[in-house]
Amino acid sequence: MKKIVIAASLLTACVAFAGSYDKCVVCHGANGEKAAMGKSKVIKDMTKADFVAALKGYQAGTYGGATKGLMAAQVKGMDEATMNEIADLIIK
Numbered sequence: 001m002k003k004i005v006i007a008a009s010l011l012t013a014c015v016a017f018a019g020s021y022d023k024c025v026v027c028h029g030a031n032g033e034k035a036a037m038g039k040s041k042v043i044k045d046m047t048k049a050d051f052v053a054a055l056k057g058y059q060a061g062t063y064g065g066a067t068k069g070l071m072a073a074q075v076k077g078m079d080e081a082t083m084n085e086i087a088d089l090i091i092k
Contacts, residue, residue: 020082021089023074032090039066048087055083 024043027036032044043051055078057063058071075083 020078021086024086024090028090036067044090044092046091048084048091051087051091052080052083056080 024032028034028040028043033042035042041054046054054063055075058068058075059078061068061072064071
């Protein structure tokens with residue numbers, strides 16, 4: 001039973017993370033190479049620290065321009081660990 005609970009927890013975490021990354025890919029591209037809606041920064045060119053700070057700023061409502069409202073909804077409830085995991089995937 002213990003193994004089932006652990007496996008289910010890991011699967012849930014993987015699905016939650018994949019969902020967060022998939023939200024980014026739709027507008028920014030698989031490698032963060034696109035300016036979302038022609039208005040955003042190209043996120044692959046940001047530093048990891050700037051990327052995470054931007055996501056936190058969207059959550060707090062203190063960062064962003066034309067896409068501020070849209071991005072606030074995308075990062076709502078996202079924790080810092082997930083933000084860092086996404087940064088590690090996109091920013092080289």
